[in-house]
Amino acid sequence: MNNDNLPKNRTLTLQRIFDAPLEIVWAAWTQPEHIANWWGPKGMETTVLEHNFEVGGSWKYAMKMPDGNEFIADGVYSEIVHHQKIVSSANFKPMTENVEIHSIFESDGEKTKFTFHCVHETEEYCKQQEQMGFYNGWGSVFERLNEFLQNT
Template sequence: MNETNQLDNRTLSLKRTFNAPVELVWEAWTRPDHIAQWWGPKGMETRVVEHDFRPGGKWEYVMIMPDGKEFITNGRYLEIVEFEKIISSADFKPMTEGVEIQAFFEADGDKTNFTFKVVHPTEEYCRQQEKMGFMNGWGSVFDRLNEFLTTD
């Protein structure tokens, strides 16, 4: 099996088109005050603890469940190309650890085509995460992002 197939077998992806220009979608991903408004599944509150938005910079968010239980999410920015992509290591403790998240932005007039990928260390771990609800969980997050982007 070639390397591309191995990578594909370890990657889960979601695609969306947002009714907002790429600059606005980028801003939602890069400003801590915006991130706090949409990051995390519906029903969770998010507190940005650290946000050093540069290659090598660390990020840490606390997602607070309605019952008060907290989930720590953190990582390090690996690659940033303005208005195009953000690649980061990521841990979502205690559910998902040791993954890479990739956000790709493509301007399409006054809309943004968005692709989100999570690369897992192994194919088995990838399948486990998929069964745990990857599509619903991240789908809910991007529903919140869409609501944030379209709110006046």
């Protein structure tokens, strides 16, 4: 049996411990007025165009780069477990399309353990995305989230 296309071979993962209670991290991730403050790598300005936070609901964010160029990020929620897990399709056109993101939240006292999985269609596409800077890009996003949480 060929194991090349198993989810674990098509997934890139980041983990963080945020120095904020689960309820605050969850709100930052799920409420559009908060998302606009941290979504996207450093230097980007995000506008929430659509945010229907329910299973089957869609989200769409415009992300403006420092040079004025803009791109759209969008997806559809497929699973939401309150204070635990959010699963969504995601497109970050033109860089990344047809991925699934899994955001896992775990309370650890006054801190929150956060795990982010990005599942790609193929192992080859996953490797390509990693080489294009997945860890730096998403690392920057979650650093912005951390800064936002510290100032909330």
